[in-house]
Amino acid sequence: MLYGICSDIHSNLAAFEAVLQSMEDNRVERTVCLGDLVGYGADPNECVELAKVNMDVCLIGNHDSVAIKHESSLGFNPFAKQAIEWTQRALSVDSVAYIRSLPYIHEENDICFVHASPLSPADWVYVTELEDALDAFENFSGRYCFVGHTHSPIIVASRSLAIPKVLDEYEYVIADTERLLVNVGSVGQPRDRDPRACWCLLDTETKCVRLIRVDYDIARTQESMRKAGMPSFLIDRLSVGR
Structure with missing residues (x-):
């Protein structure tokens, strides 16, 4: 099975369209989105609709949860808060209903999918350090766990009785004794x-995981955000991937 796994769309329609095309080009058979369809960008309803049509599995992320007012935006920085409050006003009834239907975690075929961490998925725990990875490995039972939330791609391999290792490469074939985060x-x-969009291809037959970067029309997204009155900081950062 060829899985195409993506996360943190953040209302960036041009980037989402480019990734979906890349998945098609790579003959993906099953698609998964790990959440945060909305927030930051200016095309939330369009991105929700694309997810409804194109994703076999879609999870809820923290921005999605705040966007439907399931929880508060108090923890957001001022730029994210401004964008999510705009999103709350912009979301259609159908988009809100779809987001409300999304689960926090999904498991199938020895694979765990979650937005933040399998350790308490609804608490949006960031996996940014090796200690966070250790906690994550202890909270899923399969061979693979795919997460998003930090916006930074990485592969961590774990073997029995060994400390998990952060890998330098973005393409990796899992060994029989390993598990991957x-x-x-x-x-x-x-x-x-790296300002290019990112997604992950998993081939369950060859046991290969590959992180794929995709060029997209950044200027188109930035123009859409300007028209919506988004903060310049959110607009400018797309050009440099930070």
Whole structure:
């Protein structure tokens, strides 16, 4: 099975369209979105609609949860707060209903999918350090766990009785004794100094995981955000991937 796994779309329609095309080009058979369809960008309803049509599995992220007023935006920085409050006003009834239907976590075929961490999925725990990865490995039972939330792609391999290892490569074939924790990066808001959209291809037959970068029309997204009155900081950061 070829899985296409993405996360953190953040209302970036141009980036989402480019990633969906890349998935099609790579003959993906099953598609998964790990959440945060909305927030930051200016095309939330369009991105929700694309997810409804194109994703076999879609999870809820923290921005999605705040967007439907399931929880408060008090923890957001001022720029994110401004964008999510705009999103709350912009979301259609159908978009809100779809987001409300999304689960926090999904497991199938020895794979765990979650937005933040399998450790208390609804608490939006960031996996940014090795200790966070250790907690994550202890809270899923399969061979693979795919997460998003940090907007920075990374692969962490774990073997029995060994400390998990952060890998330098973005393409990796899992060994028989290993388990993997993979952050699939962000489609619409990359923060690893690479402005290209990111998604992950999993081949369950070859046991290969590959993080794929995709060029998209950043200027188109920025123009859409300007028209919506989004903060310049959110607009400018897309050009540099931070």
